Amino acid sequence: MTQAPARPRAGRRQHDREIVTLAVPAFGALVAEPLFLMTDTAIVGHLGTAQLAGLGVASALLMTSVSIFVFLAYATTAAVARRVGAGDLPAAIRQGMDGIWLALLLGAGVVAVALPTAPHLVGLFGTSDAAAPYAITYLRISVLGIPAMLVVLAATGILRGLQDTKTPLYVAIIGFVTNGALNAGLVYGAGLGIAGSAWGTVIAQCGMAAVYLAVVLRGARKHGASLRPDAAGIRASAQAGVPLLVRTLSLRAILMIATAVAARLGDADIAAHQIILSLWNLLAFALDAIAIAGQAIIGRYLGAGDTQGARAACRRMVEWGIAVGVVLGVLVVLTRPAFLPLFTSDSAVKDAALPALVIVALSQPISGIVFVLDGVLMGAGDGPYLAWAMVLTLAVFTPVALLVPALGGGLTALWATMTLMMTMRMLTLWLRSRSGRWIVTGATR
Incomplete structure (x- = not known):
């Protein structure tokens, strides 16, 4: 009789541990993401008002392009977590790879559309003549990093589904530090101006994607999961x-x-x-x-x-x-x-x-x-x-x-x-x- 209430308390403690273990690193990774833009803003801001205005327009376009594909993380997390719960880790990683292939396809599509239409997209914001060239330059370079950004979303979903939110936190921190160093070096050290900021961010994003892919590939080899693109799986991820x-x-x-x-x-x-x-x-x-x-x-x-x-x-x-x-x-x-x-x-x-x-x-x-x-x-x-x-x-x-x-x-x-x-x-x-x-x-x- 005296031990009856212990079960719900133990259950709550277990859930509390799971929530804290997953949520705290996830919060750190979420906070690290907007720091990329803050770093770019701080560095480009010292170049001049026109450059900063151009960055603001280009960043709004880029963030919108990426945010609408956040489902790559959400849908992948749910699908992978179900496979993990069922005890089928190879299928979980296979499911996640479908999300990564979908991310690459979507990223390539965004690049194909954004590169030739960059001037028109910038013009939709009513950008001034002084700021427009900087916005177009930043947008055309930064859009090259969108496939990597989408891969990061999908790979983050894989790791979250595998109950791992610490790795995304570590990658986000390393990416933030690398982004800051590259931006400062390329903008001022190499004298590339706003283009240097864009290239620094693209390189940092590609590096983050490479780290995520290395982690996923290691898991795939360990569990014997196929890495080849599967049309049915990609289509299911999209649906x-x-x-x-x-x-x-x-x-x-x-x-x-x-x-x-x-x-x-x-x-x-x-x-x-x-x-x-x-x-x-x-x-x-x-x-x-x-x-x-x-x-x-x-x-x-x-x-x-x-x-x-x-x-x-x-x-x-x-x-x-x-x-x-x-x-x-x-x-x-x-x-x-x-x-x-x-x-x-x-x-x-x-x-x-x-x-x-x-x-x-x-x-x-x-x-x-x-x-x-x-x-x-x-x-x-x-x-x-x-x-x-x-x-x-x-x-x-x-x-x-x-x-x-x-x-x-x-x-x-x-x-x-x-x-x-x-x-x-x-x-x-x-x-x-x-x-x-x-x-x-x-x-x-």
Whole structure:
């Protein structure tokens, strides 16, 4: 009788260890990624305003090109984790190789489109005559690294599926240091200017891809997995990624609409919105780390046919999401006075941002639930539902957000609308998790 409660506590401790072991390194790797752009910005910024403006335009295009293919990591994580749970490591690595081949094909396609159309793409941003040549130069060179960047996404998914988030962290750190050194050397030492920054980043990205491939190839040799491209496997990887692509595009549309609405509110509001959005993205890294752990853990449990373990892990990760969300919300409220002066001295911008930051703080526990359940359903391979839910959220968010300038309330009202969007996402994901329809066991969904 006295020992009966020990089981759930032991189960929670086991889940806690798994979550921490996977989430902490994943958080480090996620934070390291934007440091690439920050390094480029700091180095290029000293070349001149036109060069920095060109970098800003080219980087926006590059980040958009890469972010829409993030499904390469998400879908691969879920597929590989299922095979791991089923105890079939050769098939897990084989599944991951299909994702890498798909990444190479997609990367080649992006290069083929972006190289000849670079001037037109830069022109779509209304880039000034002074900045446009620098943007085109940076874009044409940096786009050569996109295949490597997509391989990194797919290979990261393989390692996450294998329950390894430490290797991506180490590779990200080495890549960040290498990128900084190459950029400084090529921009100033070799006198290549903004082209040197682009070449430095491309070399660093190719180096990261090479390290990942070496790790995957070693695992393939160890377990006797085939490395040859398999048309059926590549096609299956692409089909699994389509719903996640729809989800990602819908989410990016929401963020673009929010920015467009903020721009209509006035210069102070759009400036404050940019600051808040930067913070919101930073907070998302902490929550996304738990989601990444969820993808790997849930996929493994379902692959092993352990439905009770999957449900228990889901519940525990939701508790983690809420707890981390509460902590992040408190930190946002407490650090508001110190945070805003880091970005602006304009009192109008501060006045617009302060109440909106309170809304962001209050929404963090909701965001915690959203990120975790998003990760759980990705790990379960429930992409079609995620796509449908995000499209529905976009359809509800758009008219409400567009009414903000007419109804008043300024930036605070816009971020209240963003919270409404996250609440709707939470409801759609919670209903799905409660239904149990995401629980499909076996090595494949």
